[in-house]
Amino acid sequence: MDDTSRTYDVVVIGAGPVGENVADRTKAAGLSTVIVESELLGGECSYYACEPSKALLRPVLARADARRVPGLRKAVAGPLDVPAVLAHRDDIVFHWQDDGQVEWLNSVAVDIVRGHGRLDGPRQVVVTTPDGGTVRLTARHVVAVCTGTRAALPDLPGLDGVRVWTSREATSSSAVPGRLVVVGGGVVAVEMATAWRALGSEVTQLVRGSGLLAGREPFAGELVAEGLREAGVDVRFGASVTSVAREDGPDGEARITLADGDQLVADEILFATGRAPRTDDIGLETIGLTPGDWLRADGTCRVTAVEDGWLYAVGDVNHRVLMTHQGKYQARIAGAVIGARVHGEPLDDGKWGAHVTTADSEAVPQVVFTDPEVAFVGLTAQEAERAGRRIQVVDNDFQSVAGAAQYAEGFRGQARMVVDLDRGTVIGVTFVGPGIGELLQSATIAVVSEVPVERLWHAVPAFPTISEVWLRLMEAYRG
Incomplete structure (x- = not known):
């Protein structure tokens, strides 16, 4: 001692x-x-959050991207090698040592x-x-x-006596649940729904609100929901959980009761409903x-x-x-x-x-590793309007970006730039699409540095890369 x-x-x-x-x-x-x-x-990030979750998601997103490239589809048509994915995750977290x-x-x-x-x-x-x-x-x-x-767990009848997943269990599980219910519509919820569906779980996602990624540009949540549903996730909006229970002990089936009286049965329940x-x-x-x-x-x-x-x-x-x-x-x-x-x-x-x-108040960057990816920094259009800013919202759907077509056949995504008209600077950017996470630093620099939009016109993007979306945004802004 x-x-x-x-x-x-x-x-x-x-x-x-x-x-x-x-x-x-x-x-x-x-x-x-x-x-x-x-x-x-x-800490949490190294062993139960950022690092293991991205280790689970990387093969999922790489396979999704490869399936959009002619000549590769057949090569990646099969399921993921689940033991290899989990072993890689374990290596990334140094086997929790x-x-x-x-x-x-x-x-x-x-x-x-x-x-x-x-x-x-x-x-x-x-x-x-x-x-x-x-x-x-x-x-x-x-x-x-x-x-x-x-993880903050809701005050629900029966929850105290039920073994549930939080983000820790969702990123460290050594087995793929046959049926997984994900409660929540934020970043952890959508990322884990993406990962475990691709690893073989039947996933149902219950979202109390009317969309995913609340507080961000609405199109971001809409495109992520579309991607999840295409992958086979049953995404339900306006779904409030009223009670949970397990039958036949802690490892028995989990039963989830919803406010409308509907009941779901699952092997695991992930609550991704906030932090404390x-x-x-x-x-x-x-x-x-x-x-x-x-x-x-x-x-x-x-x-x-x-x-x-x-x-x-x-x-x-x-x-x-x-x-x-x-x-x-x-x-x-x-x-x-x-x-x-x-x-x-x-x-x-x-x-x-x-x-x-x-x-941490003016230019917070974040990437959501779903299919499609979401990346954003600064203010949304709604946040800027609430703050009394006089703004111009500039949108581009990537259809005219040659680099996007090279990256993936049928590239689906959207970009939005929010410009403060009085200052002539970019105050918010959102990208949604395959592989767009690496675009975020350029947007962060533009927002943090308060670069005049007229100067950004002279930051020439390389052709043909996805970053050419900046040129299309500048063109739309200039009219």
């Missing part, structure tokens, strides 16, 4: 990608840093304490180690909470905050409700943007801010600009 006390400049709770990046940056700033983790170093992450943290001289960390008053963290010991950590300057989120912060048992009550709440933070990721500025909340836990790449971005900003503040340096160092997380 380990019963010790240690003091560091910075204590980081949570060793996912966000916590690792905070620790890396504070250590690089010359601050002694320790990171606390109760599970695997590398974190030795590599341990080596990396050691290489940057960040100490690791394994166990459950809880705040115990200002700048104090008490860690209960796996062997029952206790390690008390004191932070001279900062405690950074990087504990992320967990992992703050219910990290000692928030010892510093006057409410357990289970999101930790609201300012643009430097410093928690606004805590005096003296010693507590930071970085990544999903602050509820600014729930995506790994945005959390890592926040971590880079927060690490630089902490170093500057401790050393009494100006936050605007003249090289990278002010250390404020502007990108």
Whole structure:
């Protein structure tokens, strides 16, 4: 048993990608840093979310693309090699071992304490180690909470006594369920419906609302729904689950009852209905905050409700943007801010600009790995109008893009550019279609850099690539 006390400049709770990046940056700033983790170093993204889900989806999308290329259809007409796909997924997540992450943290001289960390008053963290010991950590300057989120399950009759899938089980299952019911219409729901249908499951997707990917451009959800149905997914809108049960024990058939009285039977049920912060048992009550709440933070990721500025909340836990790449971005900003503040340096160092997380409110990029893919950044047309912007919406359906025809016969997709007419800049872009995820960075640069549309006219896309859609959007804008 380990019963010790240690003091560091910075204590980081949570060793996912966000916590690792905070620790890396504070250590690089010359601050002694320790990171606390109760599970695997590398976090949710590395083992149960982004990495394994994309490992499952990559062969699905590659096969779909190949089936659209003349000369390849017959070669990829058969089913996926399921054992090979699952084995590749296991390799991608290092078989749920974190030795590599341990080596990396050691290489940057960040100490690791394994166990459950809880705040115990200002700048104090008490860690209960796996062997029952206790390690008390004191932070001279900062405690950074990087504990992320967990799946939020709805309050449904019977759910507590029923074994269900969340995103963790959906990305780590070693077997293909014969019948899978997916509850939800967001990113996790559509991606997992795509993956498991292609791997052999009969998939029914239950969406409470009237469309998929709510909050995005409506055509994105419409095209994804069309793709799912063509793949054999039974997509049902306006479907609310009222109760769930399993017959004959935890491994028996699952029965789902809907608000209209209809019942479904499945082998597994995936609830992809939202996320909740992992703050219910990290000692928030010892510093006057409410357990289970999101930790609201300012643009430097410093928690606004805590005096003296010693507590930071970085990544999903602050509820600014729930995506790994945005959390890592926040971590880079927060690490630089902490170093500057401790050393009494100006936050605007003249090289990278002010250390404020502007990108998580103005230009958030995301790719949805479905067939077709969806990629977007910035504001939708509706969001821009609600914000009082005077805009022009420019659409293109890829029919006139030679690169799209080369990429896939019968390429179906749509692009939308939202232009702020008063500023003359692009403030939002959405692409839907096969293989369009790699277009997103060009759109992100255009939005973040506030490049005048008249200058974008001179950013000539290579022919024949899908990126020529930019030329078609510029032409439509100029009229």
